[in-house]
Amino acid sequence: MAELAADQHVRYIVTVEKKKDSFESLVMEHIRLNGAYWGLTTLDLLHKLHAVDAAEVVDWIMSCYHPESGGFGGNVGHDPHVLYTLSAVQVLCLFDRLDVLDIDKVADCQMLLDCKMRMDHFLVISGVKSTLVFCCVGALAITGSLHHIDRDLLGWWLCERQCKDGGLNGRPEKLADVCYSWWVLSSLIMIDRVHWIDKEKLAKFILNCQDKENGGISDRPDNAVDIYHTYFGVAGLSLMEYPGVKPMDPAYALPLDVVNRIFLRK
Template sequence: MFYFQGTQVKDVTIKADAPNSLLLDKHADYIAAYGSKKDDYEYTLSEYLRMSGIYWGLTVMDLMGQLSRMNRDEIIEFIKSCQHDCGGIGASIGHDPHLLYTLSAVQILSLYDSVNSIDVDKVVEYVKGLQQEDGSFAGDKWGTFSYFYVGKLDVIKMEKAVEFVLSCMNFDGGFGCRPGSESHAGQIYCCTGFLSVTGQLHQVNADLLGWWLCERQLPSGGLNGRPEKVLGSLHLKAMV
């Protein structure tokens, strides 16, 4: 453990014999094999986020130049089987439609240049119907989550959406998941991305936010998502 100004820092100690280069072949082999054993306990437990998991895996494979190793036709058919009559797409076959998994599905199809494999017009209507009065978006018909979606800019109330995102900005320059919530790297990633797409990034206090992000780095070099939390690779992606 490390201490900074009397506060314990939750960091890790990197072993001297740890790899100092990225083992791309091993990463690619692992991802390519994932899901091949569909009866595995771990595979079954991850069904609730299957669509997003496929997106994450395909993105990594694409970055490593290994996308051709994935079964394109099988993945597209899986996505088509997850679309509901309302236009929304679920995490897996038989799961309720949700905005997050609808987004992941569209991102996958965009990667494969196959967006027209699904009913795009129904997807647009589904997303449009989830926008709330305050400009935010519910994740599903029950409104359990709040998300921001700007993939189809001409059918949503953009000014209200921008207003909502800005209302989530905190005194420290970061963003929370809703007004008054604690700043978090993941939320900052989403909100600044949203403001960039909508041409409103100038409304962010860049210096203040920059300092907040710099303070997330720990002595080991890793990054945490918020103060006094452990480091993680997901936070590294969000902040870089």
């Protein structure tokens, strides 16, 4: 099996941000905050978060903040949205800098932080149950409501997402895609059915999607790499306890030590 080209991936992540005129940078201009979360979390999983200037990152994150609403835009000057707000909070968690936030305002947008218990869990659970797909499992896990799931039935559907090449897809008849190494695997872990797939074959699929010279991971072998699939590839390896990669929390989508420090107070 190929090995994880960790040093090359770190170099790719650090340099991609500096190439302002590159195609990848331009197409991600409106979701730059999401890209920051993907890239910085990958660096942390690879024990290289110190490769960036934390103060500079935090300053930029806060330049995307809209104090009137408590939300964050996808880039400076962009309108706020809950998705970008989530990424902003997650990045600030990586650097242990939630102190820069007005937590009450941000909590109006999402259910992270200590304010999450203020939400009406019954309404949340009812909404998730009515449209249950694997992406909703995390919401049920965070609210302590996984008992509402038929774990065997959902686990069967999720493990059926493993293709002959070892990768996972998002729905039947689709090709495997590295990003589902996170979406499917995290759900299987949360419902305690991850042993139903072949993790060795999945790891091999992810590693075969690497650009071992220039860094980065693609959606499938021989395709162009991008920051999105680089993150989800490394995150998937983390969930499978790949050597040298920090463990990941499957519900919060953050390194486990960050979750323990900030959310669980360990």
